Amino acid sequence: xxxxxxxxxxxxxxxxxxxxxxxxxxxxxxxxxxxxxxxxxxxxxxxxxxxxxxxxxxxxxxxxxxxxxxxxxxxxxxxxxxxxxxxxxxxxxxxxxxxxxxxxxxxxxxxxxxxxxxxxxxxxxxxxxxxxxxxxxxxxxxxxxxxxxxxxxxxxxxxxxxxxxxxxxxxxxxxxxxxxxxxxxxx
Amino acid sequence: xxxxxxxxxxxxxxxxxxxxxxxxxxxxxxxxxxxxxxxxxxxxxxxxxxxxxxxxxxxxxxxxxxxxxxxxxxxxxxxxxxxxxxxxxxxxxxxxxxxxxxxxxxxxxxxxxxxxxxxxxxxxxxxxxxxxxxxxxxxxxxxxxxxxxxxxxxxxxxxxxxxxxxxxxxxxxxxxxxxxxxxxxxxxxxxxxxxxxxxxxxxxxxxxxxxxxxxxxxxxxxxxxxxxxxxxxxxxxxxxxxxxxxxxxxxxxxxxxxxxxxxxxxxxxxxxxxxxxxxxxxxxxxxxxxxxxxxxxxxxxxxxxxxxxxxxxxxxxxxxxxxxxxxxxxxxxxxxxxxxxxxxxxxxxxxxxxxxxxxxxxxxxxxxxxxxxxxxxxxxxxxxxxxxxxxxxxxxxxxxxxxxxxxxxxxxxxxxxxxxxxxxxxxxxxxx
Numbered sequence: 001x002x003x004x005x006x007x008x009x010x011x012x013x014x015x016x017x018x019x020x021x022x023x024x025x026x027x028x029x030x031x032x033x034x035x036x037x038x039x040x041x042x043x044x045x046x047x048x049x050x051x052x053x054x055x056x057x058x059x060x061x062x063x064x065x066x067x068x069x070x071x072x073x074x075x076x077x078x079x080x081x082x083x084x085x086x087x088x089x090x091x092x093x094x095x096x097x098x099x100x101x102x103x104x105x106x107x108x109x110x111x112x113x114x115x116x117x118x119x120x121x122x123x124x125x126x127x128x129x130x131x132x133x134x135x136x137x138x139x140x141x142x143x144x145x146x147x148x149x150x151x152x153x154x155x156x157x158x159x160x161x162x163x164x165x166x167x168x169x170x171x172x173x174x175x176x177x178x179x180x181x182x183x184x185x186x187x
Numbered sequence: 188x189x190x191x192x193x194x195x196x197x198x199x200x201x202x203x204x205x206x207x208x209x210x211x212x213x214x215x216x217x218x219x220x221x222x223x224x225x226x227x228x229x230x231x232x233x234x235x236x237x238x239x240x241x242x243x244x245x246x247x248x249x250x251x252x253x254x255x256x257x258x259x260x261x262x263x264x265x266x267x268x269x270x271x272x273x274x275x276x277x278x279x280x281x282x283x284x285x286x287x288x289x290x291x292x293x294x295x296x297x298x299x300x301x302x303x304x305x306x307x308x309x310x311x312x313x314x315x316x317x318x319x320x321x322x323x324x325x326x327x328x329x330x331x332x333x334x335x336x337x338x339x340x341x342x343x344x345x346x347x348x349x350x351x352x353x354x355x356x357x358x359x360x361x362x363x364x365x366x367x368x369x370x371x372x373x374x375x376x377x378x379x380x381x382x383x384x385x386x387x388x389x390x391x392x393x394x395x396x397x398x399x400x401x402x403x404x405x406x407x408x409x410x411x412x413x414x415x416x417x418x419x420x421x422x423x424x425x426x427x428x429x430x431x432x433x434x435x436x437x438x439x440x441x442x443x444x445x446x447x448x449x450x451x452x453x454x455x456x457x458x459x460x461x462x463x464x465x466x467x468x469x470x471x472x473x474x475x476x477x478x479x480x481x482x483x484x485x486x487x488x489x490x491x492x493x494x495x496x497x498x499x500x501x502x503x504x505x506x507x508x509x510x511x512x513x514x515x516x517x518x519x520x521x522x523x524x525x526x527x528x529x530x531x532x533x534x535x536x537x538x539x540x541x542x543x544x545x546x547x548x549x550x551x552x553x554x555x556x557x558x559x560x561x562x563x564x565x566x567x568x569x570x571x572x573x574x575x576x577x578x579x580x581x582x583x584x585x586x587x588x589x590x591x592x593x594x595x596x597x598x599x600x601x602x603x604x605x606x607x608x609x610x611x612x613x614x615x616x617x618x619x
Binding site: 170 | 451477
């Protein structure tokens with residue numbers, strides 16, 4: 001967490017450097033060389049205050065950890081991608097495995113986040129069979145994530161079979177979209 | 188229970204005015220060949236006329252008798268003067284007038300509406316021998332008119348075939364009318380539909396107990412596909428099975444004392460037997476494949492189900508005592524939703540070919556497989572009527588699922604329009 005504060009400090013420092021550089025460049029612009037000086041004064045004063053603000057206390061560390069967790073959670077929420085399956089299959093395609101590797105990385109970075117893996121099928125086939133097939137797909141995804149170091153107790157599964165299609169059309173593209181496992185963050 | 192049943196039978200028998208020997212006992216499975224000429228006369232007012240009551244009664248009775256496939260209707264336009272005479276007694280009926288029309292059977296009836304009380308008197312005559320085959324008097328409320336017509340249609344079939352019709356029973360189904368899949372109940376012609384659940388979730392795959400007025404179904408109400416039980420008239424509902432994972436495909440045994448269902452609590456969809464109080468009795472299958480969609484044999488000793496244990500989904504039969512599994516279907520690449528005829532050794536199932544399901548029947552020993560529906564619409568979830576003579580099923584023509592009904596041989600298919608669009612997963616009740 002200390003390293004984060006350092007990073008923060010560096011970032012702010014860098015920002016001001018940029019500002020300073022920006023201002024320093026201004027004399028190069030030939031039109032208005034006169035107001036350059038007062039601005040430089042302001043720039044000189046501010047870094048001092050900035051240093052005082054970032055002094056490290058316990059509370060700032062805690063806030064930063066929370067922020068980091070929230071950030072990882074946000075990253076997982078926006079970054080977890082669904083995977084797709086072949087007709088009547090629940091084994092993972094190479095593409096699906098690639099996506100799951102990425103999902104696993106996001107989940108390892110966000111250890112407080114638990115997820116619900118939803119298994120879905122296309123509308124073809126019997127409803128009951130599809131409920132079982134959707135569950136198999138969710139299980140395949142769970143097992144693969146677990147093999148990549150995501151604790152299995154963070155991964156709950158549910159099958160919706162063919163009940164919640166993404167695409168309602170009746171063609172191969174729609175069916176392909178619907179044969180999927182989705183990753184939702186649960187509380 | 189048996190004593191009750193006997194008592195019930197005795198009571199029913201006393202209601203029959205006359206107990207004649209049966210005119211004929213006929214199989215209704217091949218209707219075209221054996222249609223009996225029938226003159227179905229509109230019921231006549233005994234006192235004041237109430238045209239709408241009579242019309243509704245006649246419509247319902249004709250719908251049921253036509254669905255049976257048992258009859259060839261004589262054109263009412265050809266009826267002679269006796270059709271307008273309210274006399275119902277054997278001595279009142281002018282049989283020669285009916286005989287000249289070429290009919291063998293005659294249905295005549297009369298009704299009386301006093302206040303809200305409706306009385307309907309019905310007679311089925313054998314025109315050739317001039318005998319009364321069955322006579323019934325029904326007393327109810329004005330709103331019972333359809334029920335009375337269905338009940339008499341059941342009686343006509345009972346009289347002629349020895350097996351009552353299923354017309355006064357109910358069909359449960361799933362409809363998306365509210366935007367969510369909920370459970371509904373209706374008469375077999377789609378009339379009087381009522382919604383039974385308000386889960387605002389996903390309700391699936393209902394089944395009736397054949398012994399009591401209750402249903403089981405799967406619902407996601409509590410964020411898992413759990414099995415629920417509901418008493419139809421008290422509305423009382425309970426969560427019966429809520430194991431981790433799937434609690435689906437619930438089916439009451441013929442004696443109503445056990446439920447076969449699919450659970451995946453051990454990581455894979457397997458068939459189990461459960462008591463009606465929710466206690467697990469027995470695991471029936473043990474295979475890494477998917478095992479779903481159980482359907483009981485009439486004797487309660489075997490269960491047909493769907494499994495992909497040999498690659499594609501096929502129908503298998505398991506003996507619930509020995510747990511021995513036997514393969515039933517060999518043709519096709521995707522066979523599902525089996526339903527065992529409650530009266531014989533024939534199983535109906537759906538087969539997917541080129542993305543479309545059609546219905547087939549097959550003997551339990553694997554012989555005489557026969558396709559009974561055709562065409563580009565998908566037909567799924569077939570369920571037998573309690574007498575095993577009719578099927579109700581989901582029909583999907585690409586514009587949405589609707590409910591359809593037909594005879595066991597696939598003839599007489601018709602849409603149950605009143606059930607509306609987006610209706611599926613029918614289940615036929617026992618006789619109530």
